[in-house]
Amino acid sequence: MGTSELIKEAKQGSAAAQKYLFDQWAGKMLMICRRYVKSNEDAEELLLDGFYKFFRKISSFNYVSDAALYVWLRRIMINECLMFLRKKNVFNMVTDSTVEEIPLQEEALNNLSAAEIFSLIVQLPVGYRTVFNLYVIEGMPHGEIASILGIAEGTSKSQLSKAKILLQKMLLQNDIEYAKRKSQ
Amino acid sequence: MLNENPNNDLHWKNKLGDLEGLPGNAFNKEGSWDKLHERLHEKDASRKFVWLYAAAACFLIALLFPWFWPSNKENDLTKNNIQQNQNQKSNSVESVSIKKDPVKIISSIAIEKISITKEVKNKKIITVTDHKRLPVENIAAEYKKREFIEPQKISAKAPLDTHLNITAIVPEKQKLRVVHINELGESQEEASTLVRKTEIHSFQMKFANQEVFVKSPNSSTKTHFTIFSTKTSSN
Numbered sequence: 001m002g003t004s005e006l007i008k009e010a011k012q013g014s015a016a017a018q019k020y021l022f023d024q025w026a027g028k029m030l031m032i033c034r035r036y037v038k039s040n041e042d043a044e045e046l047l048l049d050g051f052y053k054f055f056r057k058i059s060s061f062n063y064v065s066d067a068a069l070y071v072w073l074r075r076i077m078i079n080e081c082l083m084f085l086r087k088k089n090v091f092n093m094v095t096d097s098t099v100e101e102i103p104l105q106e107e108a109l110n111n112l113s114a115a116e117i118f119s120l121i122v123q124l125p126v127g128y129r130t131v132f133n134l135y136v137i138e139g140m141p142h143g144e145i146a147s148i149l150g151i152a153e154g155t156s157k158s159q160l161s162k163a164k165i166l167l168q169k170m171l172l173q174n175d176i177e178y179a180k181r182k183s184q
Numbered sequence: 185m186l187n188e189n190p191n192n193d194l195h196w197k198n199k200l201g202d203l204e205g206l207p208g209n210a211f212n213k214e215g216s217w218d219k220l221h222e223r224l225h226e227k228d229a230s231r232k233f234v235w236l237y238a239a240a241a242c243f244l245i246a247l248l249f250p251w252f253w254p255s256n257k258e259n260d261l262t263k264n265n266i267q268q269n270q271n272q273k274s275n276s277v278e279s280v281s282i283k284k285d286p287v288k289i290i291s292s293i294a295i296e297k298i299s300i301t302k303e304v305k306n307k308k309i310i311t312v313t314d315h316k317r318l319p320v321e322n323i324a325a326e327y328k329k330r331e332f333i334e335p336q337k338i339s340a341k342a343p344l345d346t347h348l349n350i351t352a353i354v355p356e357k358q359k360l361r362v363v364h365i366n367e368l369g370e371s372q373e374e375a376s377t378l379v380r381k382t383e384i385h386s387f388q389m390k391f392a393n394q395e396v397f398v399k400s401p402n403s404s405t406k407t408h409f410t411i412f413s414t415k416t417s418s419n
Contacts, residue, residue, distance in 0.1 A: 022213070026213055
């Protein structure tokens with residue numbers, strides 16, 4: 001059964017179609033939630049909230065392609081995560097005027113698997129992590145990030161810079177360990 | 185941030201885009217789905233109950249509506265009566281205030297006026313009057329009572345429109361009997377004949393054995409002469 005058929009049946013309230021869609025997308029969506037919140041339990045709760053909203057609003061969704069569905073679902077999940085973080089009042093960030101450009105080592109990045117990169121991002125503090133996720137992974141401009149998080153644009157830039165410095169350090173350390181492992 | 189390398193960021197994005205799970209953390213899809221399914225259907229059930237409650241509330245309102253409707257109607261009636269009787273207020277107030285003059289009291293009792301005087305905030309006097317004719321025997325007793333009756337004053341704080349405070353009686357319209365013009369003519373003729381019959385007297389007198397009497401009126405009406413006749417009585 002194609003995704004468009006599943007969407008049609010889910011719109012009519014078919015529990016089987018809803019379950020099929022959940023099974024299809026839950027893993028990817030959970031990873032998105034995990035990138036924003038550290039706790040696994042919180043991420044799962046946010047995943048359920050996101051899918052709940054998705055099934056409630058599915059009647060207004062017109063299926064075009066799987067990519068469009070993915071974008072829609074991802075947007076719902078990110079909004080849920082940002083709402084959760086805003087409730088916890090974690091975005092009290094101070095603007096830093098000195099913004100440095102930190103190039104991340106591509107070679108070091110190539111040596112790492114997706115899971116390892118993921119674990120590096122999760123280790124970042126919440127402010128750095130959120131801006132890094134929104135800018136680098138979701139591809140949002142600083143202006144949009146600033147309006148979503150309720151911070152200044154400069155703050156968003158400085159947070160990204162600091163996140164990259166920290167990641168660079170982590171990558172270097174990881175690279176040294178990788179070299180050690182390789183030499184052994 | 186001016187010298188950002190977009191290719192570097194794209195590399196990160198591509199690496200993380202395909203990630204569906206972490207090796208250490210197993211995600212219990214079935215358990216999560218059960219929770220979600222429960223939440224979805226729980227809301228449906230609560231929505232159904234909301235509709236049920238709404239329907240029950242509407243039904244109750246419909247049931248209680250007749251209880252409230254007549255009281256509103258009554259209030260409208262009293263308001264109308266108050267407006268009608270505002271013109272008569274000077275007379276009715278006078279009837280209560282002149283209680284020391286016995287002649288006026290008796291006249292006021294003969295046509296009884298039950299007046300309720302109300303003083304509202306702006307000191308307007310609103311009266312509601314009911315006219316009722318009393319029998320003559322009760323006039324003296326009523327007069328005695330009236331000497332002690334004070335005009336009822338109800339404070340402005342008390343509700344005005346309750347039927348406990350105001351007894352408003354709508355004066356009944358007099359129903360005139362519809363009479364056809366022909367019937368009207370006949371009845372007048374009958375009445376005139378009756379009058380004539382009563383005017384014509386028949387009497388008897390005795391002179392010794394002779395009784396003098398008037399002849400039948402029908403025969404005499406045409407000529408307008410009274411005919412006296414005599415007959416011998418047995419006594």
